[in-house]
Amino acid sequence: MATLGELERTVMNLLWECGAAMTANSLRDQLAAQGQDGASGKELAVTTVLTVLSRLEKKNLVERERENRPHRYRALTTRADHTAELMHEVLGSVQDREAVLTRFIGSVSETEAETLRKLLGGTSA
């Protein structure tokens, strides 16, 4: 349901990595530090960051504390949760899940296969 644009994704990554809540300004700084300042190369305007944050809020990906003035924004899910959810969304979009899973497993790395085995092992019933 939530398709993210490049900048939106970058911001989410910052929020996910930092863990805690951040202000628009600190995010803008982080973006600048990462050299992730848009296509132009110059620092992004704070309003840009705020717009993105609002949109992410609308998408239920971030939440903000409105109490004190510099609002603080925080991710509502973990990246892992979000990503896993996306995967489910993709998987759920078709009928023949079995077939999809077969192909999926077919091209999974051995490390990942091992992880999956471990995870599935105990969970029987």
Add this chain to the structure above:
Amino acid sequence: MATLGELERTVMNLLWECGAAMTANSLRDQLAAQGQDGASGKELAVTTVLTVLSRLEKKNLVERERENRPHRYRALTTRADHTAELMHEVLGSVQDREAVLTRFIGSVSETEAETLRKLLGGTSA
């Protein structure tokens, strides 16, 4: 890489379900039959279908036989392959794959878990 629009997806589904190659006209008919004719409710123009097919071709999702005149279009992958690939794409977009897989497995149905166990079964070591 390939984000599909509503109509593009519908067309792909038709091609996937039919298995064989189809002409733009037959596709248009199928769409009409499904009542999938856009938002309007009236039959789609053939040119619309053709445009969509061209775009899908550009995205390497369909291929066409140009030899005979009513060109025939055919899906280049199976839906299962395509979907599995999308899942990999999503999974590959992050570092902590383990965590993602953990969440993913956590919310998989028992039937699917069983399928996965079977698929992963022999490959230990």
Add this chain to the structure above:
DNA sequence: CACAGGTTCTACATGGTGTAGAACCATGTC
């Protein structure tokens, strides 16, 4: 050659995203 069916070109509306100025609001200061 004219016609008919089929394909490509061109075009426009819509919606999401990047980007940011303008306007607005809350606070502390003189």
Add this chain to the structure above:
DNA sequence: GACATGGTTCTACACCATGTAGAACCTGTG
């Protein structure tokens, strides 16, 4: 209380993907 200041919301625009289709073009047939 008017003002400056930092912060937030509104409004706006460019760009791109997608849905949609008319206009123009091509090709074999009578």
